[in-house]
Amino acid sequence: MRTETGQVFKLKDYRPTDFVVERIDLTFELDPTQTRVVSRISLQRRDGVAADAELVFDGDELSLEGLQLDGRDIDPALYTATPDTLTIRELPASVPFEITVTTVISPQTNTQLMGLYRTNGVYCTQCEAQGFRRITYFYDRPDVLAVYSVTIIARKSETRYLLSNGNLVSSGSLDEGRHCATWFDPHPKPSYLFALVGGDLGLIEDSFTTMSGREVALKIYVEHGKENRAGYAMDALKRSMKWDEEVYGLEYDLDIFQIVAVSDFNMGAMENKGLNVFNDKYVLADPETATDADYANIEAIIAHEYFHNWTGNRITCRDWFQLCLKEGLTVYRDHTFSADQRSAPVKRIAEIRLLKAHQFPEDAGPLAHPVRPETYREINNFYTATVYEKGSEVVRMIRTILGAEDFRKGMDLYFERHDGDAATIEDFLACFAEASGRDLRQFALWYSQAGTPSVSVSTDWNEAGHTFKVTLEQSLAATPGQPRKALMHIPLAYGLILPDGSEFAGQPSGNDAENGVFHLTRRKQSFTFTGVPERPVLSINRGFSAPVTIAMEQSAADLAHIARHDSDGVARWQALNEQATRYLVEASKLCRDGRNLPSAQKLAEILVATASDESLEPAFRAQALALPAESDIAREIGSNIDPDSIHAARNAVLSEVARFGADVFARLAGAAPEGAYSPSAEDAGKRALAGAALAYAAIADGGPGRAMAAFDAADNMTVLSQALQVLTQSFPAAAETADALTAFRTRFSGDPLALDKWYAIQAMMPGKTTWRRVEELLDSPDFDRSNPNRVRSLIGGFSAGNPTGFNVASGDGYRLLAREVIDIDKRNPQLAARLLTAMRSWRSLEAGRQEQARLALVSIREAANLSPDVSDIVDRMLDG
Known part of the structure; x- marks a missing residue:
């Protein structure tokens, strides 16, 4: 594990490499603990570089086994190898040359899940942002683009398939026990897009005919027995390919496109050229184990990774400071794809909720940074809501300013001018300025200034x-x-x-x-x-055209007028949400002072009227019924926050709305679509409305009977999990709730993704002692600290999704998270650092909780051998 935590990287210090890489030929001899990697790299000195310039390659926990120049061993006096760098001196001054590097690595013990690792018997890579240096010494940076050839050798008994980027050149047996495959990617790419997979996997296949008439083979690899759960992902892939042709004129450029789903993965998915590697939760789905939200996420993330083929792969980023150039832009593209596939207003409302829940607090706290930061200590910590979600909003604003026609002209020019480049934000904006004739210099501040503007x-x-x-x-x-x-x-x-x-x-x-x-x-x-x-x-701010906060004294009557008549569906929802937020903020303050709450009848009237309005689509009505979350209310209060008061006020409003609309909610709770389950947007919207109504109807009933009946009768995971959440949120101590949790665990004991839901639902149960339940679950037989999905479901669900349970005044929630972060950091620093960001808003809490949170953060900072990932986050939280 790297422990050098002091280095700061600065945008202003960028300079190109001294040597240009033209091609890299890799040979892997796969073995769980002794994988041999031979890397033959063709280079030449960049024009103008001094003759005595040294070649310095990146490494991470590597051991050099062999080093050659043009096929001959290099004198040890002419190079220095450490686990983190390889420096070679006295290289040819003017002609191309070849460096051959040999390393031996252990995928089986690579718990960081970066570089080449092994999960459930499958060899797998994750190289973004800096994982390739854990495989071999190389220029591990995004502006070094080279053509890759990859040969993989492995035992037949453990690797039915041997996969890498590009097109398959050859495959076959080497001897009785081993086989090999060679892949060639003709498109120059940076090392972070390299991928390798080897394993015994199940496969589903299809094909897609591009707009120019080429047939592309489509393959999705999953664990055996789960092939029938990959069909929706395949359908989403084909729709994504078609959409990118129709909307942007972009055609796929290889003979094959492959997706591999693995269970141990730090991210959602990775866009490696031609060989996407996915967290299996974003590939596998069937009605029994996946919710409507799971289906929507699969559709969006399949699209996101495919769209990276152009916005990220064909055009990559010059340096990691430009990360938003591929991520923010591609998030915008997947958002508009999903809006076209589903309800555009409802999709936009979900985006706004996500932005306000995650990015606005980031902007308001010690982890604030621009969409394009100017410095970083650990790049893994900048895969943030600001880079992704706010980065998408910035692209959306460009389209708003220019209009659809000039925006498309700018995108076309960007693809034409920078195909095959490692580009910058300046390159991107210049294309829109040239295509439209608009001056975007002031607008460019959105990329360089942190914080959420207020208007x-x-x-x-x-x-x-x-x-x-x-x-x-x-x-x-x-x-x-x-x-x-x-x-x-x-x-x-x-x-x-x-x-x-x-x-x-x-x-x-x-x-x-x-x-x-x-x-x-x-x-x-x-x-x-x-x-x-x-x-x-x-x-x-219709459609949330700019990611800003609006300060406006607008009467309840005016807001109600907007909610009833605005032609913009998002604006209607914003008016409803603003009314609810205003009431809940005031009610929370009154609760804290021990004063009686005013009647919420007017709010109840408009919510129930909206729920009853058959002219509105069900998915919109479900969004309208979802009161602002406790974290939303806390964000609006801003400082001296008491989570208990917020929780009490919100529950009081839920109860009043439930009583007022009891008859309506009882009717709507039974209005889920009939017949066989379909993940269509229409049916998903109906189930969303029925689930929202069930929550209110159960509260109005005053007992768990209705929710338990829904749980028992459920024939799909969406309804089942809706009912279980109603039970755990509204009746956590009821015997029926305990029975439902036991029944769920028994039914899905062999399905990891379903069990993740079971852990997450309990992590978000209300109560001042939920942390004790979490501690018990941490010791349960099914809890695996090495699996990121399982860790995120329980520890992440508790710390980031349960404001009241986590922020208990005793500080037990903070201490639990601190212990787990320190422990996980020893194995998987990236996962530990992301869990820790749940405490980003600690300074906004009331004084007692602030002190408890500070002490927990200090305990992390004082732990021995912290990774740069965690050290960076905790230092910024304490010192920012």
């Missing part, structure tokens, strides 16, 4: 003059390392809704608004509409 909004209605004036003012708070911020270009979509529900079509004066969008580029700007017949209601 205050005021309106002035002049009845006599029939004018309506909108005034906007932007501000951006200081964040770590950025005490002062420049003014941003913030595009805010808007509408003026008249009393009859129609929309005023007139445009404001000036040039700072176009096509229903205010362009806020100065500190304060005003927009005046003339000829407005009656006082309108302003709908602002």
Whole structure:
């Protein structure tokens, strides 16, 4: 494990390598503990580089077994090899040459799951961001693009399939016990996109005919016996390939596209060129074991990794500071794909919820960083909501500013100009500026400034003059390392809704608004509409056109008007959500002070009316019924947070809404689609509404009977898990809840992904002693600390998904997480660091909890031999 924690990498220090790599030929002789790797690398000195320049390759826990120059052993006096670097001196000055590096590694004992490791008998790689250096010494950086040839040799008895990037060149037997396969990828790629898989796996196959008429073989490899659960992933892949052709004109470029699903994986999936490796939770699905959300995630992540073929692979990032160039852009692409496949407003609402739940707190805490950071200590810690989700929002804003036509022109120019390049944000933005003629220099600040901008909004209605004036003012708070911020270009979509529900079509004066969008580029700007017949209601930031907070004194009546009449579905939901948030924030404060809560009847009325409105799609009604989460309420309160008061206030509102709409909820709870299960968006929406209604109906009943009946009658995992969550959230101490948990575990004892749900549901049970239940589950026979999915389901579910149970005043939740982070860090630093980010908002808690959290963080920092991953996170949390 690397322990050098002090090095800081800076964007301004970038420079290209002294030597250019043209080709790398790899040979693997697979063995659980003695895998031999021979790497033949063709290089030449870059023009202008000094004749005495040294070649310095990256390594990580490597041991050099052999080193040759043009086929001859190199004098040991001319190189220095450590576990982390290989430095070679006195290399040819002007001609291409070949370096051959031999290493021996142990996949079986590689618990970091980075580089080449072995899981359930399958050899597998994960090389992003810096895992290739755990395989062999090399320039392990994204701007070194080379053509790869890979030969894999292994025992037939343990590796039915031998897979790598590109197209299969040859395969066959070497001798009675061994076989081999050679793969060639004609597209130059960086080392982080290298992939190798070897194992005895099940396979499903299909094909896709591209728009130019080429037939591409499609293969998905899974554990034996799970082939029937990979069909939806295959269907999603084919739809993704078709969509990318139709929307962006992008065609797949190899003869074969392969996906391998493994159970031990640090990430969701990896876009290795032609050979995607997936966490099996994002491939495997059937009605009995997967929820509607699982199906939607599979669809989105299959698409995301496929779309990387162009936005990430064909065009990669010059350095890791440009990570958002591939991730934020590709998230935007998968978001728009899912919006086309499903309900666009409902998909957008889910994106907003995710952004506010994860990225806004990141922006507001010690882990805040720009979409493109300028420094980092450990790149693995920058695979964040800011890079991914906010990075996607920035691309969305470019489309909002330019319009669909110029956005497509900019994307076309980007693909044409930078195919085969390692590009930068500047390269990306230049394409849109050139294609549209727009100046995007101020907009580029979205990539370099951290924090969530705030926009205050005021309106002035002049009845006599029939004018309506909108005034906007932007501000951006200081964040770590950025005490002062420049003014941003913030595009805010808007509408003026008249009393009859129609929309005023007139445009404001000036040039700072176009096509229903205010362009806020100065500190304060005003927009005046003339000829407005009656006082309108302003709908602002429609579709969440900019990832900002809006400060606006808007009456409950105006919000209700938006919720009833706005033509933008997302704006309707935002108006409903704003009403609920306002009430819950005030109720939480009253709860904390021991005062009585005001009636929530008006809120209940509009929620029940929305739930009953058959003109609205069921999925939208389900989203409307989902009250802001406890973490959302805490974020709005901002400081001196008491999670117990928030929990009590939210439960009180749930109860009042449930009582008010008892008859409606009882009816809707039984309105799930009939017939055989389908993962279609339409049926999923109906089940979502039925599940939301079940939660309210059970509360109105005052007992677990209805939820238990739903659990017993469930014929698919969506309904089963909905019912179990109602039981565990509303009736945690009931005998029926204990019976349901036992029945679930018994039924799915042999299915790891279903058991992950069982652990996660219990991790999020309310109560001040939930941490004790978590500790007991940590010692249960099925809990495997080496499996990231299992760890995330229990420890991550508890620390990141249970604000009340985790943030107990005693500090026991923090101490539990600290112990586990220290322990997991010894095996898997990347997983440990990501778990630790659950404490990113600790400074916003009330004083007693703050101190308990601080002590837990200090205990982590003082632990021996911390990895750079965890050390980086804990230092920023304590010092930021």
